[in-house]
Amino acid sequence: xxxxxxxxxxxxxxxxxxxxxKRATGRATIADVARLAAxxxxxxxxxxxxxxxxTQELRDRVMAAVAELGYVPNLAAQTLASARSNxxxxxxxxISNSVFVETLxxxxxxxxxxxxxxxxxxxxxxxxxxxQLLSTHLGRAIDGVLVTGIDLHKDVREGxxxxxxxxxxxxxxxxxxxxxxxxxSQFAAGEAVGRYIVERGYxxxxxxAAQLDPRTMKRREGFQHALEExxxxxxxxxxxxxxxxxxxxGQLLSRLLGAHPDCDVVFCGxxxxxxxxxxxxxxxxxxxxxxxxxxxxxxLPFAQYAVPSITSVTTPRYEIGFQxxxxxxxxxxxxxxxRNCIDLGFxxxxxESA
Amino acid sequence: xxxxxxxxxxxxxxxxxxxxxKRATGRATIADVARLAAxxxxxxxxxxxxxxxxTQELRDRVMAAVAELGYVPNLAAQTLASARSNxxxxxxxxISNSVFVETLxxxxxxxxxxxxxxxxxxxxxxxxxxxQLLSTHLGRAIDGVLVTGIDLHKDVREGxxxxxxxxxxxxxxxxxxxxxxxxxSQFAAGEAVGRYIVERGYxxxxxxAAQLDPRTMKRREGFQHALEExxxxxxxxxxxxxxxxxxxxGQLLSRLLGAHPDCDVVFCGxxxxxxxxxxxxxxxxxxxxxxxxxxxxxxLPFAQYAVPSITSVTTPRYEIGFQxxxxxxxxxxxxxxxRNCIDLGFxxxxxESA
DNA sequence: CCTCACGATGATAGCGCTATCATCGGTGGA
DNA sequence: TCCACCGATGATAGCGCTATCATCGTGAGG
Numbered sequence: 001x002x003x004x005x006x007x008x009x010x011x012x013x014x015x016x017x018x019x020x021x022k023r024a025t026g027r028a029t030i031a032d033v034a035r036l037a038a039x040x041x042x043x044x045x046x047x048x049x050x051x052x053x054x055t056q057e058l059r060d061r062v063m064a065a066v067a068e069l070g071y072v073p074n075l076a077a078q079t080l081a082s083a084r085s086n087x088x089x090x091x092x093x094x095i096s097n098s099v100f101v102e103t104l105x106x107x108x109x110x111x112x113x114x115x116x117x118x119x120x121x122x123x124x125x126x127x128x129x130x131x132q133l134l135s136t137h138l139g140r141a142i143d144g145v146l147v148t149g150i151d152l153h154k155d156v157r158e159g160x161x162x163x164x165x166x167x168x169x170x171x172x173x174x175x176x177x178x179x180x181x182x183x184x185s186q187f188a189a190g191e192a193v194g195r196y197i198v199e200r201g202y203x204x205x206x207x208x209a210a211q212l213d214p215r216t217m218k219r220r221e222g223f224q225h226a227l228e229e230x231x232x233x234x235x236x237x238x239x240x241x242x243x244x245x246x247x248x249x250g251q252l253l254s255r256l257l258g259a260h261p262d263c264d265v266v267f268c269g270x271x272x273x274x275x276x277x278x279x280x281x282x283x284x285x286x287x288x289x290x291x292x293x294x295x296x297x298x299x300l301p302f303a304q305y306a307v308p309s310i311t312s313v314t315t316p317r318y319e320i321g322f323q324x325x326x327x328x329x330x331x332x333x334x335x336x337x338x339r340n341c342i343d344l345g346f347x348x349x350x351x352e353s354a
Numbered sequence: 355x356x357x358x359x360x361x362x363x364x365x366x367x368x369x370x371x372x373x374x375x376k377r378a379t380g381r382a383t384i385a386d387v388a389r390l391a392a393x394x395x396x397x398x399x400x401x402x403x404x405x406x407x408x409t410q411e412l413r414d415r416v417m418a419a420v421a422e423l424g425y426v427p428n429l430a431a432q433t434l435a436s437a438r439s440n441x442x443x444x445x446x447x448x449i450s451n452s453v454f455v456e457t458l459x460x461x462x463x464x465x466x467x468x469x470x471x472x473x474x475x476x477x478x479x480x481x482x483x484x485x486q487l488l489s490t491h492l493g494r495a496i497d498g499v500l501v502t503g504i505d506l507h508k509d510v511r512e513g514x515x516x517x518x519x520x521x522x523x524x525x526x527x528x529x530x531x532x533x534x535x536x537x538x539s540q541f542a543a544g545e546a547v548g549r550y551i552v553e554r555g556y557x558x559x560x561x562x563a564a565q566l567d568p569r570t571m572k573r574r575e576g577f578q579h580a581l582e583e584x585x586x587x588x589x590x591x592x593x594x595x596x597x598x599x600x601x602x603x604g605q606l607l608s609r610l611l612g613a614h615p616d617c618d619v620v621f622c623g624x625x626x627x628x629x630x631x632x633x634x635x636x637x638x639x640x641x642x643x644x645x646x647x648x649x650x651x652x653x654l655p656f657a658q659y660a661v662p663s664i665t666s667v668t669t670p671r672y673e674i675g676f677q678x679x680x681x682x683x684x685x686x687x688x689x690x691x692x693r694n695c696i697d698l699g700f701x702x703x704x705x706e707s708a
Numbered sequence: 709c710c711t712c713a714c715g716a717t718g719a720t721a722g723c724g725c726t727a728t729c730a731t732c733g734g735t736g737g738a
Numbered sequence: 739t740c741c742a743c744c745g746a747t748g749a750t751a752g753c754g755c756t757a758t759c760a761t762c763g764t765g766a767g768g
Contacts, residue, residue, distance in 0.1 A: 026517070027517065027754095029753095029754055029755085030754065030755065030756095031754080031755095039717080039718090040717065040718045040719075041718090041754090041755080041756090042717070042718060042719085042756080043716090043717065043718080045755070045756060046716095046717090046756095049756090053715090053716080053717095054716080054717085055716070055717090058716090058717085072489060072493045073493055073754085073755080074434070074493065074495060074753085074754050074755070075493050075494050075495070075755095076429075076430045076431075076433035076434040076439065076494075076495055076753085076754080076755090077430075077434050077723090077753070077754035077755040077756085078754080078755055078756075079430035079723090079755090080428070080430045080431050080434050080723045080724065080725085080753090080754080080755070080756090081722080081723055081754075081755040081756040081757080082723085082755075082756055082757080083723070083756095085430065095449060095455060095458065096452070096455040096456070096459065098450070098452070101449060101450040102450070104449065105450065108476070117473065117490070117494075118474075119471065119473060120472075120474060122462070135426065136471070140429050140430075140471075141428060141429070141430055163380070163381065245655055245656075246655060246656040246659045247655060247656075247658070247659050250659055272656075275656065276656075276659055279659045279660055279661050280659075282661040283661050301599055301600060301601060302599075302600040302601075302626075302629065302630075304601070305600045305601050305603075305604055305630055305633045306633060307633050307636040307637050383723095383724055383725085384724065384725065384726095385724080385725095393747080393748090394747065394748045394749075395724090395725080395726090395748090396726075396727095396747070396748060396749085397746090397747065397748080399725070399726060400726095400746095400747090403726090407745090407746080407747095408746075408747085409745095409746070409747090412746090412747085427724085427725080428723085428724050428725070430723085430724080430725090431723070431724035431725040431726085431753090432724080432725055432726075433725090433753090434723090434724080434725070434726095434753045434754065434755085435724075435725040435726040435727080435752080435753055436725075436726055436727080436753085437726095437753075
C-alpha cells in the first residue's frame with residue numbers, strides 16, 4: 001500500500017492498511033488521550049469537565065495522559081457538540097475611550113474565573129456597526145452579550161431573546177422592565193452636576209460635549225432639567241459629534257470663550273474634554289476656578305492629579321462591568337436575577353477646579 | 355422498507371411523530387437553506403464562500419433562501435470542518451495602557467477587511483499569564499498570533515512553529531533572524547533621548563520608570579549607553595514595577611526630588627509618568643523646563659496639549675499594528691515576507707518641556 | 709437468593725460544516 | 739464518432755467533542 005506515514009500515528013500499530021484519515025490536524029485529540037490512558041473518550045471528557053464523576057484511578061491515568069500528550073481541547077469541537085461556546089461578547093463604543101477600560105477589567109475579572117472568554121466589539125459610536133457586530137456574534141454562537149447603553153433596536157433585542165441568548169445592558173438603567181441592566185442613571189448624574197452648579201452660585205454655566213452618544217445626551221438633559229428647576233433656564237452649549245479627546249477639549253473651550261467670554265463654569269461631557277479645557281485655560285492664563293470653573297465626568301484616574309484637581313462625577317465603572325458580567329453568567333445558567341435593573345449609583349467628587 | 359424518515363428529508367411539518375432530533379439548536383442550518391433552495395448543502399457552502407463556483411441561477415436561489423431563513427453560519431462548525439477559525443489572537447500587556455489602543459486599532463483595521471476577528475489577551479505584564487494565554491489560544495485553533503514584545507520563551511515560540519501557527523512580534527525588533535517582528539528599536543529610542551539630553555547640555559539627568567517590562571528596560575539601556583558614550587556616565591534613576599499611571603508619576607517625581615533635588619531633566623518611561631511629574635512640578639511651583647525639564651515617551655495624544663507641552667518620543671503605534679497584522683495575514687496565507695523584521699522607526703518630538 | 713436502584717464506564721450518534729471525490733452532461737481535437 | 743477533459747453539482751465522510759442511552763457490577767431491601 002502506498003499510503004504509509006500519512007497520519008503520523010505511532011502507537012496504533014495493528015492494521016498496517018488503516019484508512020488514510022482524510023484530514024487530520026496533527027494535534028492530540030481526546031481519542032489519543034483515551035487510547036494512552038486505556039479508557040474511553042467519554043471518560044476523558046468527564047475527567048476534564050467534572051472530575052468527581054470519575055474514580056480516582058482513572059482520573060489519574062487520564063491526567064497523566066493529558067500531560068504527556070500536551071493535550072489541549074479543541075474549543076470549536078466543544079462548542080459544536082455542546083452548543084455552548086464559553087464566549088461572551090462585549091459591545092463597547094470604543095476601547096480607546098478610557099472609560100470602558102475599567103469596565104472591561106471588571107468583566108474580565110468576573111468571567112475569567114468561570115472559564116469564559118471575552119470577544120470585544122467596537123461600534124465606534126455607530127448604530128449600524130453595532131447591529132452588524134451583534135449579528136456576527138450570533139454566528140459565533142456566543143453564550144451571552146454585554147452591551148454598552150440601553151438604546152438597542154428592539155428587533156435586535158428580540159433576535160437575541162428568540163435565540164435565548166441573554167443580553168445585559170451596561171452603564172445606564174433601562175426603563176424596559178424586561179431588560180436587564182446594570183449602571184446608573186445618566187440623567188440623574190447630569191442633574192447632580194446641574195444642582196451643584198446652582199448651589200455653588202455659578203450664574204453663567206456652559207456645557208461642552210463631544211461624541212454625542214445617547215448617554216451623553218441624557219446627562220445633558222438631566223443637567224438642563226436641574227438648571228430649569230432652579231429657574232436658571234438658559235445655558236450655553238457647544239456640542240460636536242467628533243470623538244472626544246484632550247485636544248478637542250481645548251478647541252471647544254476656545255470656541256466657547258470666543259462666543260461667551262463671560263461664562264463662569266463649564267461642565268465637560270467627560271474628563272478628557274475637561275483636561276483639555278484646563279490646559280487651554282492655563283495657556284491663556286485664565287485662573288481656574290477663579291475666573292472659570294471646570295467640571296468633568298467619570299473621574300478618570302488623572303482627574304485628581306491635575307493642577308488644579310478636577311471636580312468630576314465618579315462612576316463605578318469597574319463594578320458595573322463586574323456586576324453586569326455576573327448577571328449575565330447567572331442568566332446563562334438559567335438563574336433569574338433578583339432585580340432586572342441594578343443601580344450602582346455615582347457621586348460627585350468635589351475638588352479644586354469647581 | 356422500514357427505514358423511512360431517517361434523514362428528515364421532507365417538509366418539516368408532516369410526520370407528527372418525527373424522530374425527536376436529539377439535540378438541535380433551533381437555528382437554521384445550511385441543510386435548511388439547501389432544502390429551501392432545492393440544492394445540495396455543498397452548493398450553499400460554495401455560494402457563500404466563493405460565488406463564482408456556482409451558476410447564477412442557483413446562486414440566486416440560495417441567496418434568497420439565506421435571506422428568507424435569516425441563516426447565519428455556525429462558526430464553530432466552520433472552524434471544526436475547515437481547521438481554520440478566522441480568528442487571530444493578540445497579546446498585549448494591558449489594554450488600559452493607552453499605548454496599545456492605537457496598535458489594536460491598526461490591527462483591527464487590517465484584519466477586519468479580510469474577515470478575521472480578534473481575540474485580545476492581556477498578560478498584565480506577567481510572563482506566566484502570557485504563557486497561559488497562548489496555550490488557550492492554541493485551544494481556540496486560532497490562525498495566528500500577534501505578540502507584544504520579543505521576549506517570548508523559546509519553547510512557546512517553538513510550540514507555535516510546530517503547529518504551523520504564525521506568530522508576529524510587535525513593538526520591538528527581534529534579533530532572531532527567523533522571528534517575524536514589526537516595530538522599532540527600543541534601545542535606539544532610549545539612546546536618542548540620551549543624546550538629546552547631552553546635546554541640550556543637561557548635566558544631571560534622571561530616569562523615572564514604572565512597570566518594568568523588557569521594552570522599558572531596553573530603552574533604559576539605550577539611554578544609559580548614550581550618556582556613557584558622551585562621558586556622562588552616571589544618572590539617577592527611580593524604578594518601580596507598579597503599573598504606570600499619572601498618579602505614580604507624581605509620586606516618583608516626589609521621591610526623586612527628595613533624594614536628588616538638583617536634577618535638571620527627567621526622562622519618564624512613558625507619557626503618563628511624564629504628565630504626573632509635570633503636575634507635581636506645577637503643584638510645587640517648580641518651573642518646567644526652567645528648573646526641571648521633562649521628557650516622556652510614546653507621544654500620547656495629550657502630550658502636545660499639556661502646559662508646557664511635553665517633549666516625547668513619537669512612536670508609530672497604529673502603523674505597527676497594521677503592518678504586523680498584514681504580515682501575519684500573509685503568513686497565514688503561506689506568503690513569505692520580504693523581510694522578517696520591519697523597522698518603522700520613531701522620532702523625537704521636541705516641545706516645550708525639555 | 710433475587711430484584712432494583714444506582715454509580716461508574718462505555719458505545720453510539722450526532723453538532724453543522726467542508727474536503728474530497730464521484731457524477732454527469734457538454735466540448736473539442738483526433 | 740469517440741473519448742479525454744472540464745465545469746457544475748451532488749454524495750460521502752469526517753473534523754473533535756459531548757448528550758444520551760446502554761451496560762455492568764454492587765449492595766440494599768424484600
